[in-house]
Amino acid sequence: MHVPDGFLDAPTSLATAGVAAAAVALALRGARRELDDRVAPLAGIIATFVFAGQMINFPVAGGTSGHLLGGAMTTVLVGPFTGLLCMTVVIVVQSLLFADGGITALGTNVVLMGVVAVVTAHLVFLAAQVLLPKRVSMVAPAAALAALASVATSAATFVLLYSVGGVVPIPFDTLLTAMLGVHLLIGAGEAVITFVVVAGIMGVRPDLVRGARGVLVSRELETRMVAA
Amino acid sequence: MRRPPTRVVLAVVLGIALLVAGVVSHYASNSPDGLTSVAVDLGFSSSEQAAAGGPLAGYEVPGLGHPRWSGGLAGVLGCLVVLAVSTLLFRLRRPVSRAGAEDE
Numbered sequence: 001m002h003v004p005d006g007f008l009d010a011p012t013s014l015a016t017a018g019v020a021a022a023a024v025a026l027a028l029r030g031a032r033r034e035l036d037d038r039v040a041p042l043a044g045i046i047a048t049f050v051f052a053g054q055m056i057n058f059p060v061a062g063g064t065s066g067h068l069l070g071g072a073m074t075t076v077l078v079g080p081f082t083g084l085l086c087m088t089v090v091i092v093v094q095s096l097l098f099a100d101g102g103i104t105a106l107g108t109n110v111v112l113m114g115v116v117a118v119v120t121a122h123l124v125f126l127a128a129q130v131l132l133p134k135r136v137s138m139v140a141p142a143a144a145l146a147a148l149a150s151v152a153t154s155a156a157t158f159v160l161l162y163s164v165g166g167v168v169p170i171p172f173d174t175l176l177t178a179m180l181g182v183h184l185l186i187g188a189g190e191a192v193i194t195f196v197v198v199a200g201i202m203g204v205r206p207d208l209v210r211g212a213r214g215v216l217v218s219r220e221l222e223t224r225m226v227a228a
Numbered sequence: 229m230r231r232p233p234t235r236v237v238l239a240v241v242l243g244i245a246l247l248v249a250g251v252v253s254h255y256a257s258n259s260p261d262g263l264t265s266v267a268v269d270l271g272f273s274s275s276e277q278a279a280a281g282g283p284l285a286g287y288e289v290p291g292l293g294h295p296r297w298s299g300g301l302a303g304v305l306g307c308l309v310v311l312a313v314s315t316l317l318f319r320l321r322r323p324v325s326r327a328g329a330e331d332e
Contacts, residue, residue: 001263002263004276005280007267031321035321042238043314049242051306052245052246052303053248057259060262062265064265065262066262085317093306098285103280167275168271178266201237205232
């Protein structure tokens with residue numbers, strides 16, 4: 001999903017850079033509320049985990065591969081604002097140190113893999129928590145749904161950007177079908193990885209998972225009622 | 229059930245990340261990723277401008293011949309940089325709490 005330099009024209013890249021900068025500024029403010037004693041130590045480690053996870057390309061259909069994006073994983077584990085900062089650090093390091101993703105495309109990549117993925121994941125995760133039973137066992141499935149949706153909206157947003165500022169004229173429908181087709185498969189991989197990681201941490205220390213706080217509080221209250 | 233202390237959980241997650249970046253990454257698929265293959269299929273990949281390069285461009289450490297060592301070391305170095313930058317950033321963003329009184 002890393003967009004290289006040259007795919008999008010200069011005005012579009014400039015616009016996405018502006019959106020990315022505004023979103024990161026917002027996240028820097030918002031993260032202050034998220035970074036408590038539980039989230040703060042985990043956040044840097046999760047950013048590192050996402051960087052490592054992004055190195056593992058897994059094969060999907062027909063000679064194509066995909067890798068974890070991590071927007072949903074970070075959103076569920078450390079919160080959306082801190083999650084966006086995690087994603088931004090990873091994307092900037094990849095671009096500057098590893099030449100993975102363009103420099104002029106930096107804003108585009110932060111928008112696609114950061115902002116769009118995190119906002120989608122946050123909304124879908126919240127919706128899933130409302131619709132699914134309020135149980136600890138439902139946190140990882142909700143995260144997996146958020147992961148699948150986040151990859152799909154990232155891919156669809158690229159198509160939108162390309163229809164506005166793509167250098168080569170490609171019919172919108174053709175590009176949308178191609179991008180969604182392959183990225184739904186990649187999204188399935190994203191869902192599996194996100195499920196395993198979130199379920200793993202939920203299994204040993206659910207209190208470290210920021211997205212699980214709603215269910216944990218209600219469970220503790222129930223326990224007290226039974227004890228009384 | 230006894231719950232492992234936070235630092236044990238963090239150490240395990242970090243250990244897995246280093247293992248994935250340092251060792252498992254060698255076995256990752258080399259096929260083009262979703263966007264790249266769509267770009268090739270639909271004929272807009274040619275507009276890609278060669279990346280400006282970077283000290284670890286292409287996830288390789290320059291001068292290290294063996295791809296396994298070169299890629300693995302690049303992955304571990306990347307992990308350490310991400311860890312250092314994000315930890316510093318999050319430390320700066322933490323609300324300053326003094327003796328029970330929350331700032332903000």
